Amino acid sequence: MSESFTSYLRDLFSELGPVTLRKMFGGQGLYHDGLIIGLVIGDELFLKTDAATVEAFEQAGGHPFVYQGKGKPVTMSYWLPPAEAMESSQAMRPWARLAYEAAVRKNSEKKPLKKAAKKGAKKTAKKVE
Numbered sequence: 001m002s003e004s005f006t007s008y009l010r011d012l013f014s015e016l017g018p019v020t021l022r023k024m025f026g027g028q029g030l031y032h033d034g035l036i037i038g039l040v041i042g043d044e045l046f047l048k049t050d051a052a053t054v055e056a057f058e059q060a061g062g063h064p065f066v067y068q069g070k071g072k073p074v075t076m077s078y079w080l081p082p083a084e085a086m087e088s089s090q091a092m093r094p095w096a097r098l099a100y101e102a103a104v105r106k107n108s109e110k111k112p113l114k115k116a117a118k119k120g121a122k123k124t125a126k127k128v129e
Helices: 003-012 054-059 083-087 089-128
Strands: 020-024 027-032 035-041 044-048 064-069 072-079
Touching: 003 089, 027 089, 035 072, 035 089, 044 064, 044 089, 054 072, 054 089, 083 089
Parallel strands: none
Antiparallel strands: 020 027, 027 035, 035 044, 044 072, 064 072
């Protein structure tokens, strides 16, 4: 990815806050506050969605990121924002916010499971003693 495109993305998300890019599976992940909020594949930006936000992306004419995995298409929870969102940080702001909120919800789903697994492991360890 060119430095100019990286700079463009940082400007585009400036109203949300600082973003970073990390290489991953043929593209790059777009992160804000340590959470992945988007994928950059080729010259396309896909933003994180969930059950609460996917309809907004669909109604705006977006489509999900789909890749071929083991001979069948795999649909990810990352969708194209509307083309006009790519024009300015003000236009991107609501879409960036939706992506960040979806990432926060996804992250909060993971933590209780980890805590529960750790508690279960501790109880098992105590029973064995």
